[in-house]
Amino acid sequence: MNEYIKKPYYVDLSVTPFCNLKCPFCSAGAAGRMNDSKKAPFTLSKLEDIFNQLDENDVMRVSLEGGEPFTRSDIIDVLNLADKHNFWYMINTNATLITEELAKKISKTNVDKLCISIDGPEKIHDLSRGSVGSFNKMKEAVGYLNKYNVSMDGIITLTNINIDYLFETLELIKNMGISNVAIMLLASVGKAFCNKHSVEVNYNDWKKVYLKLTDLKKEDKLPVNVNIVPTGEATHPWMLYLPLHEEHREDDLKLLLSPSAISTINNNRFACTAGTDNFAIDGYGNVYGCSLMYTEKDLIAGNVYENSITDIWNNSSIFKKLREIEIDDVKGDCAECEFLSVCRGGCRVCSYAVSKDLYSSDVRCPKCERSL
Amino acid sequence: MVNKLNLDESCKPVFIRNDGDQFIISSGLGLNSTSEIGARIMLGINNGLSILEIKNELLETYDVEEKDLCLDMIDFLISLNELQIISDSKAKFYINELRLV
Numbered sequence: 001m002n003e004y005i006k007k008p009y010y011v012d013l014s015v016t017p018f019c020n021l022k023c024p025f026c027s028a029g030a031a032g033r034m035n036d037s038k039k040a041p042f043t044l045s046k047l048e049d050i051f052n053q054l055d056e057n058d059v060m061r062v063s064l065e066g067g068e069p070f071t072r073s074d075i076i077d078v079l080n081l082a083d084k085h086n087f088w089y090m091i092n093t094n095a096t097l098i099t100e101e102l103a104k105k106i107s108k109t110n111v112d113k114l115c116i117s118i119d120g121p122e123k124i125h126d127l128s129r130g131s132v133g134s135f136n137k138m139k140e141a142v143g144y145l146n147k148y149n150v151s152m153d154g155i156i157t158l159t160n161i162n163i164d165y166l167f168e169t170l171e172l173i174k175n176m177g178i179s180n181v182a183i184m185l186l187a188s189v190g191k192a193f194c195n196k197h198s199v200e201v202n203y204n205d206w207k208k209v210y211l212k213l214t215d216l217k218k219e220d221k222l223p224v225n226v227n228i229v230p231t232g233e234a235t236h237p238w239m240l241y242l243p244l245h246e247e248h249r250e251d252d253l254k255l256l257l258s259p260s261a262i263s264t265i266n267n268n269r270f271a272c273t274a275g276t277d278n279f280a281i282d283g284y285g286n287v288y289g290c291s292l293m294y295t296e297k298d299l300i301a302g303n304v305y306e307n308s309i310t311d312i313w314n315n316s317s318i319f320k321k322l323r324e325i326e327i328d329d330v331k332g333d334c335a336e337c338e339f340l341s342v343c344r345g346g347c348r349v350c351s352y353a354v355s356k357d358l359y360s361s362d363v364r365c366p367k368c369e370r371s372l
Numbered sequence: 373m374v375n376k377l378n379l380d381e382s383c384k385p386v387f388i389r390n391d392g393d394q395f396i397i398s399s400g401l402g403l404n405s406t407s408e409i410g411a412r413i414m415l416g417i418n419n420g421l422s423i424l425e426i427k428n429e430l431l432e433t434y435d436v437e438e439k440d441l442c443l444d445m446i447d448f449l450i451s452l453n454e455l456q457i458i459s460d461s462k463a464k465f466y467i468n469e470l471r472l473v
Contacts, residue, residue, distance in 0.1 A: 006391055006392075007389075060396065060398040086374045088376075
């Protein structure tokens, strides 16, 4: 079996599957309101059990997410619980439910930062988030969080809806007092897969924006610190490598890539790190290799109501499969691609969403002849 | 075991885990390095050692030229500063000391 970390180092934990917005690209396929499930959201005692198990496994970083974490009325209790544990944690949120009172309470916890979804100017953000008024609520919350000195990053999920407004959005985020922004490249999973014709970014549009971002970074003219987060978190993912290669600018690759490039996997592996150094728990307790897998039920590695996290990490057949995949196993156009050893295959779950095969090519790449 | 390090009161904490054959270092910006030397530098700073004391410990542990080690340490301290793990003033102080070697 390929090399993998004996204990996971980071975990995405969905503290609730429910959300108050209706983003058409939600990878989690978040539900709009409570259903009859007895497993969701987690009770505080179940969360404490999960947190204890994360400590037992020496997990270093936990991302609390949803759904929307602030749909929980006891979210401050959740944060107070997390404060008692060894891991560093952050919260992914749309911020629309954060009142001044909540902002003040958040400031008294040890949360490292809130990652706030900010997709564009008012009308674009509201369209992107599927809810009129969400921009103004988010903006108001950012004001409260600034008032109480809560650390924040901006997250822009780049789609066909907002790509034309990206540079305006970076200025807007700067003016909101936020200095770090992650641009998340869309994963074609969950609702994004169902709505791909309206949300997926065309490669040429992306290339144009990416080259401009790179130029501005080089000239030190970006209004905020920008970090591009590709799906699959590859070292040299095709969506970052290919546009630069086509312009003979490979040396610029390091300008906007995350400094967290990982070196825990060998060079013959897919770049995908799902189940090799991290995993994710959805709002119903299902464990997956990563949070982009939440709508792919065949990829469930276990459930925290039925198995211990240690048992799932060490014995799940899905995790074993994810760790065994090597780039020589890839099927389709990627197998013949001259860049396979550089990009190492793209996002596994984006491939799986199309073919139900973890070994298939990432057909979002323009080097794949088969287009969707 | 996860060690939470507060290298600089004005900056973010980092977490270090020793997995036996490698160190894993995590901060607010994700996994930053699996460098053993980097981990030892951070642990040293956290334990209140001066940068020259840390350098001497590393020289005793690793078979490296002092000049090369200082250059590596400066690069690493610059990274720590860029990642907001140590402040500008602290980074400059350490780097100047190493440049005098």
